[in-house]
Each structure stands twice: as C-alpha cells, then as structure tokens.
Amino acid sequence: MSDDLDDLKAMMRAATPKPDADRKAADLALARKNFADLQEARDGARQTSDRPRKGLVRGVRDMLMRMNTRGALTATTALVALGMVVVVPDWHNAPALRGAQPVVTEADDGLAGMGVRREAPAREAAEQMALDVAPAEPAPKAEAPRPAPEPQVARPEAGVAKQRQMAPQTMQSQALSDAEGNAGSAANTTPVGRIAQPDADGVAALPESDTEAFPEAEPNALKITSEEPVSTFSIDVDTASYGTVRSSLRAGFLPPKEAVRIEEMVNYFPYEYAAPEGDAPFEPTVSVTDAPWNPDTQLVHIAIQGEVPRVADRPPLNLVFLIDTSGSMQAANKLPLLKQSLALMLPQLTERDSVAIVTYAGSAGQALAPTPATERETILGALDRLEAGGSTAGQAGLEQAYALAEEMGGDGEVSRVILATDGVFNVGISDPEALKDYIAEQRESGTYLSVMGFGRGNLDDATMQALAQNGNGQAAYIDTLSEAQKVMVDQVSGALYSIADDVKIQVEFNPAAVVEYRLIGYETRALRREDFNNDRVDAGDIGAGHQVTALYEITPVGSPAQMSDPLRYGAAEAVSGEAEELGYFKLRYKNPGEDESRLIEQPIVEGGEAGAEARFAAAIAGFGQLLRGETYLGDWGYADAIALANGAKGEDPFGYRAEAVQLMRLAESLSR
Numbered sequence: 001m002s003d004d005l006d007d008l009k010a011m012m013r014a015a016t017p018k019p020d021a022d023r024k025a026a027d028l029a030l031a032r033k034n035f036a037d038l039q040e041a042r043d044g045a046r047q048t049s050d051r052p053r054k055g056l057v058r059g060v061r062d063m064l065m066r067m068n069t070r071g072a073l074t075a076t077t078a079l080v081a082l083g084m085v086v087v088v089p090d091w092h093n094a095p096a097l098r099g100a101q102p103v104v105t106e107a108d109d110g111l112a113g114m115g116v117r118r119e120a121p122a123r124e125a126a127e128q129m130a131l132d133v134a135p136a137e138p139a140p141k142a143e144a145p146r147p148a149p150e151p152q153v154a155r156p157e158a159g160v161a162k163q164r165q166m167a168p169q170t171m172q173s174q175a176l177s178d179a180e181g182n183a184g185s186a187a188n189t190t191p192v193g194r195i196a197q198p199d200a201d202g203v204a205a206l207p208e209s210d211t212e213a214f215p216e217a218e219p220n221a222l223k224i225t226s227e228e229p230v231s232t233f234s235i236d237v238d239t240a241s242y243g244t245v246r247s248s249l250r251a252g253f254l255p256p257k258e259a260v261r262i263e264e265m266v267n268y269f270p271y272e273y274a275a276p277e278g279d280a281p282f283e284p285t286v287s288v289t290d291a292p293w294n295p296d297t298q299l300v301h302i303a304i305q306g307e308v309p310r311v312a313d314r315p316p317l318n319l320v321f322l323i324d325t326s327g328s329m330q331a332a333n334k335l336p337l338l339k340q341s342l343a344l345m346l347p348q349l350t351e352r353d354s355v356a357i358v359t360y361a362g363s364a365g366q367a368l369a370p371t372p373a374t375e376r377e378t379i380l381g382a383l384d385r386l387e388a389g390g391s392t393a394g395q396a397g398l399e400q401a402y403a404l405a406e407e408m409g410g411d412g413e414v415s416r417v418i419l420a421t422d423g424v425f426n427v428g429i430s431d432p433e434a435l436k437d438y439i440a441e442q443r444e445s446g447t448y449l450s451v452m453g454f455g456r457g458n459l460d461d462a463t464m465q466a467l468a469q470n471g472n473g474q475a476a477y478i479d480t481l482s483e484a485q486k487v488m489v490d491q492v493s494g495a496l497y498s499i500a501d502d503v504k505i506q507v508e509f510n511p512a513a514v515v516e517y518r519l520i521g522y523e524t525r526a527l528r529r530e531d532f533n534n535d536r537v538d539a540g541d542i543g544a545g546h547q548v549t550a551l552y553e554i555t556p557v558g559s560p561a562q563m564s565d566p567l568r569y570g571a572a573e574a575v576s577g578e579a580e581e582l583g584y585f586k587l588r589y590k591n592p593g594e595d596e597s598r599l600i601e602q603p604i605v606e607g608g609e610a611g612a613e614a615r616f617a618a619a620i621a622g623f624g625q626l627l628r629g630e631t632y633l634g635d636w637g638y639a640d641a642i643a644l645a646n647g648a649k650g651e652d653p654f655g656y657r658a659e660a661v662q663l664m665r666l667a668e669s670l671s672r
Contacts, residue, residue: 211458212423214258215465217523219630224564226511232532234525234539235304235503235548237494238468239487240453240461242268243477245627246659247456249666255627259461262521262624266549269620269656271613273305273547281499282306282542284600286585289610291553292618292644293636296561300507300517300552300604301614302585306499308545314497316352317416318370318408322401324421325361329388333479334455338420339383341452341484346380348492349373356404357382360397361389370408395435398449405447415447416496419467423453423460439470440538446593448541450495452487453477465524472501472541486654494543500589502539502597505550506532507604509583515562516555518632520621532588535597542589549617553632554582582606612648616657619645623664626671638668 223231241264248255276283284304291297321342329335349355350373357368357379368382398417405415439449449471451464459477468475474495476487487495504527509517531537542548555561583604588597610618622641625633642664649657 212456213460213462214256215462215524216258219628220519220523222516222518222563224516225509225514229511230506230508230529231517231519231552232504232506232527232529233519233522234527235505235542236263236522236525236540237267237542237546237548238264238465238475239268240465240475240477241265243479243483244459244461246663247479249663249670252670254667254670257628260624260627261524262621263525263550265624266521266551266617266620267547269616271303271547271549271617273303273613275305276307280600281591284585284587286602286604287614288582288604288606289614292615292640293622293633294561296559298554298556299618300554300582301617302505302550303613304542304548306494306542306544306546308493314493314544316413317349317496318354318405318413319496320356320358320401320405320408320417322397322417322419323357323359323386325359325386325388327361327389328422328458331455334422335386335388337478337481337484338454339386340481341478341488342383343380344484345488345492346373346376348489354408355379356408358397358401358404359386366400366404370404398439402442402447406445409446414497416473417447417449418452419449420452420454422455423458423464436466436470439467443470443472448472448498451475472498474543491545494546497544498541498592499544500542501592502535503542503587503589504532504539506586507552507583509554510581513557513582514554515557515559516564518553520551520553521624522550532586535590535595551617551621580605612650616645616648619648620660623660627667638664638671642668
C-alpha cells in the first residue's frame with residue numbers, strides 16, 4: 001500500500017525527462033551563435049500577471065492547496081526535490097538562464113529587425129517553471145530582470161584605454177531631474193562599477209555591461225627650454241570631457257583619469273575675451289600671471305575670441321542628423337533625450353536651412369527626406385517615430401548621411417553631418433583607420449562631421465573624438481536637457497558654422513628667460529614642429545563666437561621651482577630673441593574654403609595682473625589636474641581650487657561656473 005509521497009515520487013519519475021548531453025551542447029552552441037550575430041537583443045521578458053494557469057507544476061501547486069497537513073508536508077518535500085532535479089541542472093549549465101542573455105532562435109530571426117525577439121524554448125520553459133512555483137497571492141515585489149549586456153567590442157587601434165571598473169550605465173533619474181533644473185542625485189548609485197537604478201515601482205534593474213573607451217594619452221611632460229624650446233599643437237573647442245566628468249561625479253564616483261581632458265574642461269566655459277578687430281576672424285590675447293599652485297612659477301594664458309556674425313550674414317545650412325537607433329539607445333538619457341535636444345535646436349534655424357534624418361541600427365535608412373527647417377511639425381513627427389532596436393551599423397549610416405548631404409549642398413551653402421550616438425560602433429567597421437580616412441576625404445569635399453554623445457556605459461569617447469577631429473567638427477557630450485540647451489541653442493552657431501579652419505598654435509620659449517615649461521592639456525592635439533608651416537596638415541577649427549583658451553606653466557630662469565639639473569657639459573647660456581621676451585607666439589589659420597594659411601604673431605612679455613577670466617581658467621585647469629592625479633600641484637588641493645573659482649565667478653549669468661564649484665566640492669568629498 002502506497003501513501004501520497006510514493007504516488008508523487010512515481011509521478012516525478014515518469015514526468016522528468018532524461019538529460020540529453022548532445023542536445024544540450026547543440027542548443028548552447030546555437031544560442032551563442034545567435035547572440036553573437038544579433039548582439040543587441042532586447043531585454044529579458046518581464047513578469048506579467050496574465051501568465052498561463054495550467055501546466056504540471058501549476059497543477060501540483062493547486063493540488064497542494066487542497067491537501068491536509070500531512071499531505072502538504074509530504075508534497076512540499078517532494079517539490080523541493082523536483083526543483084533540484086529539474087531546475088538546478090538547467091540553471092547551472094545554460095548561459096541563457098544564468099546570464100540573462102536572451103537567446104534568439106533561427107526560426108524567429110526575421111523578427112529581430114522589427115524589434116521583436118522570441119527567446120529559445122528552453123529559456124521560456126525555465127521562466128514558466130519559475131513562475132509556476134511562485135507562492136500564492138499576495139506575491140512580493142520581484143526584482144526586475146537583468147537587461148541584455150552590451151556587446152564587448154574588440155578595438156584593435158592602439159592608444160585607447162578601456163574603462164571597466166566604474167561607469168554610470170543608466171542615469172535616467174539624473175537626466176530627468178536635471179532637465180527640470182535640479183542638481184541630480186547620486187542616492188541610487190553604487191560607486192563599484194555596477195549602478196542599479198530603480199524603475200517606477202522602486203525595483204532596481206542590473207546595469208548594462210561596461211565597454212567605455214577613452215583616448216590613452218600621458219600628461220604633457222615638463223620640457224627643458226634649452227633642449228626643446230618650441231611647442232606646437234592644434235586648437236580644440238570640444239567640450240565632451242567636461243560633460244563626462246560631470247556625469248561621473250553626479251553619479252557618485254571620480255571619473256576615469258583618461259576621461260579628463262583639461263583643455264576641454266577649460267574651454268567649456270564662456271569668457272569675456274577681447275573681440276576681434278580688423279580683417280582677422282578672431283583676436284588672440286596673451287598674458288602672463290603667477291601660477292596659483294606655485295608662487296615660483298608663472299602661467300602663460302592664451303585667449304582667442306572668434307567673431308559672431310549676424311544670422312542674416314551666415315550661409316544656408318544643410319544638416320543631416322545621423323541618429324543611432326540601436327538597442328543600446330533605449331535608456332531615457334539616450335534616444336529620448338536626443339529627441340528633446342534636436343527639438344530645442346529647430347527654432348534656431350531659418351527658412352534657408354534644410355534638415356534630413358538618417359538612422360542606423362543593423363542597417364542604415366532615411367527617416368526624413370531633406371525638409372525646410374521651418375516645417376517643424378514634419379521634422380518633429382519623424383523624430384517622434386524613431387525607436388531603438390538592433391545592432392549598430394555605423395559605417396553604413398555615415399556613408400548614407402554623407403551622400404545625402406552632398407545631394408543637399410549648393411553653391412555658398414554649408415553642409416554638416418551631426419552624428420548622435422551613445423558611442424557603440426560594432427557592425428561594419430572592420431578597419432577604424434580606413435573609416436577615419438573616409439571621413440577626412442569627405443571633409444575635403446566641404447562636408448564636416450560633428451559628434452554628440454549621449455548616455456554612459458558603452459560610451460566610446462575615443463572613437464567619437466577621432467571622428468570629430470578627422471571630420472573638422474565639434475565633439476560634445478549631452479547628459480541633461482540643460483546641456484542640450486547650451487550646445488544646441490546657446491552655442492549652435494559655433495557648432496554649425498566655421499569661421500576659421502586648420503588653426504594651429506606654436507610657441508617658442510626664450511631659454512634666457514624660461515628654463516622649463518609644460519603645456520597643460522592638449523595631449524591628443526599635439527603636432528610636430530614642422531607641421532605648423534605645412535598647410536596640408538589638418539588641425540582644429542573655430543566656429544562663430546567660439547573661444548579658445550590654452551595655458552602653459554613656465555619656470556623663470558633662477559626660480560627655486562626648477563626641477564631639472566643643468567647639464568654638466570651644456571652651454572653656459574642659451575639666448576634666443578630679446579632678453580625681455582619670455583617667448584614668441586604664432587598662430588596659423590585658413591579662411592573657410594581657402595588652401596593657404598595666414599599668420600598671426602606677437603611676442604610674449606611679462607607683466608599685468610591676473611584678471612577674473614584668467615584666474616577662473618586656472619582654477620579649472622587645476623581641477624582637471626587634481627582629477628588626473630598629476631604631481632605638479634604640490635599641496636594645492638580641491639579647497640584651493642574651490643576658493644580660486646569662487647573668487648573669479650563674475651556675473652555667471654547661466655550658472656556654469658557655480659556648477660563647476662559644486663562639482664569640485666563633490667570631487668573633494670569623493671576623493672576622501
């Protein structure tokens with residue numbers, strides 16, 4: 001005579017399938033292949049309240065609800081055994097169950113392009129079983145499923161540092177709060193490389209995997225003037241690094257050192273520089289003041305102010321928005337913020353300007369034919385229809401965008417491609433150097449490329465910067481709607497309309513007056529000495545109203561701050577130029593459309609007091625050096641940077657400088 005336990009054990013033996021090692025291996029291989037092909041699959045299926053009400057395990061649970069105490073205890077023990085026999089082996093061996101990586105079957109592969117992904121039956125069966133064994137109502141709030149990780153893209157180019165230890169993958173709450181004028185909160189972040197953000201129900205979802213990449217460049221070394229008196233670099237008006245630093249600090253951790261480019265932090269802010277006079281499109285101003293972190297050294301402050309032409313005087317613009325709609329763009333601070341940002345920009349355009357939209361995700365496509373910028377409802381409607389899904393065919397999108405820009409172009413008009421992406425390029429780019437060459441060719445035809453980054457987690461800052469530099473455009477990072485206002489509204493003329501091309505700076509220091517010097521920042525913009533006079537060498541561009549700031553720290557002859565010993569067999573004196581000159585400043589630029597450069601030059605002489613603009617620029621330069629852990633500052637720290645910046649904020653009509661002080665305070669706290 002058998003009891004309930006014997007009956008249930010017999011039922012289990014009959015219902016449990018025998019393991020098939022060959023079938024399991026084949027399914028696992030197929031799963032890996034499909035995931036590698038599709039890469040950016042949709043998130044895992046979410047639990048819903050309308051799950052099936054039938055099935056073996058569901059029936060067992062219903063039976064238990066009707067049993068007496070002894071029968072319930074017996075069946076409970078058996079049910080635990082059932083979970084160990086059936087559920088645990090599959091969970092242990094199947095990556096699809098263990099790693100939250102949706103496995104797409106070959107039969108359903110055609111649905112991927114429409115944003116519909118069906119997961120393999122093994123995954124569905126396991127999820128159904130997990131639902132069936134859930135306790136009766138009321139059910140506790142479940143943790144949101146782990147999203148599909150972004151693909152780890154192998155990048156062959158040298159000089160790129162992968163940052164995997166700390167990155168804010170999802171910062172929807174911050175982006176929304178900042179858009180409403182709030183400072184943003186790091187309360188829901190964990191500075192350990194994996195940031196969990198709560199959904200509407202307060203359930204924290206695990207973040208995407210981190211594939212961020214930043215240019216790897218060592219800080220500029222101290223130069224001995226007698227050995228290397230000449231310094232040459234290309235100007236830079238990009239601001240992406242400051243946005244990346246801000247998003248990191250607001251998320252609750254210090255940014256990766258490679259993400260800190262001091263020149264982009266300094267050039268983020270508007271300054272009151274002298275307006276240009278005469279025929280030149282800008283006016284350089286060079287001053288010398290004491291360094292705030294070392295009383296025995298000085299700062300050479302180079303300031304350039306570009307002219308601001310009237311809107312009526314600028315040529316018509318042909319803009320092609322190349323928008324990344326891949327699966328990684330789903331987060332609120334990516335594609336949704338991108339749409340809002342472009343909507344802010346439209347009122348700044350006129351009836352003479354035209355707009356087109358090309359998207360790329362798996363394959364490239366035209367989402368909006370060339371349309372007059374005044375037809376805002378048509379443009380906004382095309383933006384609103386964009387959805388994220390698929391992998392990232394960046395190269396195909398670029399090719400189509402450039403072709404469309406060429407069709408739109410006319411005599412006397414300006415054509416520009418604006419790439420908006422979170423930085424993922426994982427389909428179609430087998431040779432990054434070939435892509436850069438292609439963009440350089442398009443630049444020569446007159447179509448420039450600007451890059452705007454959105455979101456964190458897989459931000460390929462290295463590639464984005466390289467594309468913008470080769471495309472004669474600007475690179476910006478937009479993490480809030482306030483930043484979109486700054487880039488797309490306040491500074492839109494500079495971002496779209498160039499007043500000078502291939503702008504290079506060369507400074508020759510006088511060994512009789514300066515024993516050592518170092519350029520603060522511009523590591524990725526260094527040029528060879530002979531490149532300065534070579535008009536075929538590409539350099540940075542200045543847009544309408546743009547400002548450029550560069551800082552050198554110099555050590556006067558006889559200063560106790562000298563760090564290098566004099567050579568035993570070197571010349572006793574090395575004199576270049578007049579003794580009262582610290583150095584000589586030269587700048588080359590081309591007017592747009594011209595092939596021959598023009599030269600501006602002037603001596604660098606000591607004298608004058610540090611104005612508020614130079615002092616604030618020095619405070620930001622010091623802030624950047626502190627974030628990078630550079631050793632030239634001695635005991636000078638965040639408190640000193642805060643005091644210097646507070647004393648030089650000036651009117652600060654938009655609050656950018658006050659925001660910088662708050663970021664310094666955050667960095668000071670996090671550095672402890």
